[in-house]
Amino acid sequence: MAQTLRIALAQINPHMGELRANADRIRRARAEAASLGADLLVTPEFSIAGYPPEDLVRNPAFLADCAALIAELAAETADGGPGLVVGGPWQEPGGPDGPKLYNALFVLEGGRILARRAKHELPGCGVFDSGPAPGPVAFRGCRLGLMICEDGWSPAVSETLAESGAEILIAINGSPFEAGKAASRIDLAVHRVVETGLPFVFLNLVGGQDELVFEGGGFVLNADRSLALRMPLFEEAVTLTEWRHEGERLVCAPHPLPPEVPRLEQIYRAMTLGLHDYVEKNRFPGIVLGLSGGIDSALSTAVAVDALGPERVRAVMMPSPYTSAASLEDAAECARLLGIRYETVPIGPAMQAFAAMLAPAFGNRPPDTTEENIQSRARGVTLMALSNKFGDMLLTTGNKSEVSVGYATLYGDMCGGYSVLKDVYKTTVFALSRWRNAHLPSGARGPRGPVMPERVITRPPSAELKPDQTDQDSLPPYPVLDAILEGLVEGEKSVDALVAEGHERALVLRIWRMLDRAEYKRRQAPPGVKISPRAFGHDRRYPITNGYTGLIA
Incomplete structure (x- = not known):
């Protein structure tokens, strides 16, 4: 059991598909981590490629190029410097149903790929297969419980890692910005800490990718639920965390916490x-x-x-x-x-x-x-x-x-x-x-x-x-309109529910019908920054040809 471990966290801004530039960005972060005396540098989800890759991961050349660059980075860890955790795609030949494609992380150490772990909890149907429940990775005398995004929010994955001997939980993420989401992330992490008795590290991407923005905001919770580190928002950073054993627990030395950023x-x-x-x-x-x-x-x-x-x-x-x-x-x-x-x-x-x-x-x-x-x-x-x-x-x-x-x-x-x-x-x-x-x-x-x-x-x-x-010749006052729209769009509330909140039924019905009829326009709108939990596009897509009116016609 290692008495101390120095882990550098790199919230970086990859450029989707610019694989060599992304690899160079990881190299620069590793050099900075080495100068800080780190044993390990952790990078976010899909750091080699950018996130989310969508159907780009179906391209065989893209998969091969990602694999080649990860192998290059692995070979470079033979220099005795920090090990690396890198996120990217991982394809296996599979069985009769064809190849298996995973959203994965790779632990690079001593000139080789020391371990791979695949994302187990997937957010929905998509291009990736679900990986097996992950076990800890032994790294320089410490057992790391490495997870990818939703795995960190699932009690099952964290408990599996704890039960199989992990000493620390580290979740690498490509978690998009939503107003107010940062507090909910910490709440979920607190649950994992309480359930497992282990410290929890959250590391996120930073940067814009089409309609998504990743704000960074990595943090560390010790096993006593104290906040030991909070990384900056909306900017790249490499931050060193120092861990030591206190009895059977790994404890992160506290960092000064930055002020809260208003909504x-x-x-x-x-x-x-x-x-x-x-x-x-x-x-x-x-x-x-x-x-x-x-x-x-x-x-x-x-x-x-x-x-x-x-x-x-x-x-x-x-x-x-x-x-x-x-x-x-x-x-x-x-x-x-x-x-x-x-x-x-x-x-x-x-x-x-x-x-x-x-x-x-x-x-x-x-x-x-x-x-x-x-x-x-x-x-x-x-x-x-x-x-x-x-x-x-x-x-x-x-x-x-x-x-x-x-x-x-x-x-x-x-x-x-x-x-x-x-x-x-x-x-x-x-x-x-x-x-x-x-x-x-x-x-x-x-x-x-x-x-x-x-x-x-x-x-x-x-x-x-x-x-x-x-x-206002065509629309109700904006405070009224927005309250009704938030109920219909973000809340998926019924007309009756909005009427119970004090809105006029005729007005709610009118706004509901306007919202429904405008779907064809929204499908032709340009992309834009996602701010809310229900942005038009990927988050909310109703049929354009849609005769449903329920009981409110």
């Missing part, structure tokens, strides 16, 4: 990191977006500047005859406060051209939402033209409240390559805007101080597609 800051930084990594990893030179003078585009612009810097953000005001002087002034002031490139492209000529072109087909029918949508689509065409011409990615600015009920125009304001507000309700947009005007987030590339005029936050929201229009 709004967590959401804002998740949006910023998600956008930064989407732009950088997909090699876009910058961002272009429409800056209307409204709060959604103002907040989206601030996030873009904080993610990429003002020199990589291009804002375009596209006024129509219905655009107010206040919107023109506020958009220009937002651009000035953020220090970005700002230009004006009026859409009046496009509106006139479409009116003349369509007049013979429309005949004597009076104007309606068709003409309003043409304005939005003229703006979409304008922004996509600039995106095509200069290579910048078009950032969409719609929020979750609008997308939920279809208050958005397909091929108009829904145009774009990415959205930072896709999973953010309007009431949270207001709160985030006030928060950003008062705070500069850690790591932000934008300016300190207000990033939008106060009037942008206080003025009634409007699409400005007809005279004197406001959002």
Whole structure:
């Protein structure tokens, strides 16, 4: 039994599929761990490849390349430096049903692969097979209970490891950010500690991958449930933990704990990191977006500047005859406060051209939402033209409240390559805007101080597609709308349940039907940062053709 063990934890930001770059990132972390005197460096789930790989793991060449790089890293541990725990795919020939494919971890030591462990508890049906219940790995005189993500949340896996002699539980994760999720992770870890009497190590990825953001936030709980370590949020880090035996227990020396990060800051930084990594990893030179003078585009612009810097953000005001002087002034002031490139492209000529072109087909029918949508689509065409011409990615600015009920125009304001507000309700947009005007987030590339005029936050929201229009002409007040939507989307609550909470039945029915009818629009929306437990897309997909009404028709 080793009396001491020094374990370095590396929360790193891999680039999906950039295997050699990821291997080099692991090498750099190992060199840093060696300089700290570590015996072992632990990296997160699928650290060699990025996570989640989705159907990329069905590609035989990808699997072979991952295996080759893991073998390279294993050979390098012959230098006497720290051992390595690396996450990646593992394929076995299997039996009559064909090869078995696992989400696995590899313990690399002494120039070889010392041990492999496959993920046992799978989150749902997918490409991976369930591995056998894992046993401990003997490493430099200590028995390590190594697990992958859901395995750490399952009492069965932890108890199996404890009963077979593990001295410490270490869970490597690719656990996506959700607002408020960090506290639940610690609660689950406390349960594992209580059940097994063993210390628990949680290590997570950091970075953005398509719609997911991994915030890091690794931690260590000692066997007495005390929090010995909490790693930073939304940034890479290599942290050394020192373990010693006290009687039969391994105990981690405590680290100073960083201050708690408030909920709004967590959401804002998740949006910023998600956008930064989407732009950088997909090699876009910058961002272009429409800056209307409204709060959604103002907040989206601030996030873009904080993610990429003002020199990589291009804002375009596209006024129509219905655009107010206040919107023109506020958009220009937002651009000035953020220090970005700002230009004006009026859409009046496009509106006139479409009116003349369509007049013979429309005949004597009076104007309606068709003409309003043409304005939005003229703006979409304008922004996509600039995106095509200069290579910048078009950032969409719609929020979750609008997308939920279809208050958005397909091929108009829904145009774009990415959205930072896709999973953010309007009431949270207001709160985030006030928060950003008062705070500069850690790591932000934008300016300190207000990033939008106060009037942008206080003025009634409007699409400005007809005279004197406001959002409340078509929608209930946003606090009411968002409360109903959260009940329907995140809570999957019934109409009766929402009525029992005090909402008007007719209004709940109306919002429920709008939510249902807008599914076809959401399927065509760009990807965006996941913030809630039920983001549209992977988390919530209802049939587009759907006649179900239950008992509320």
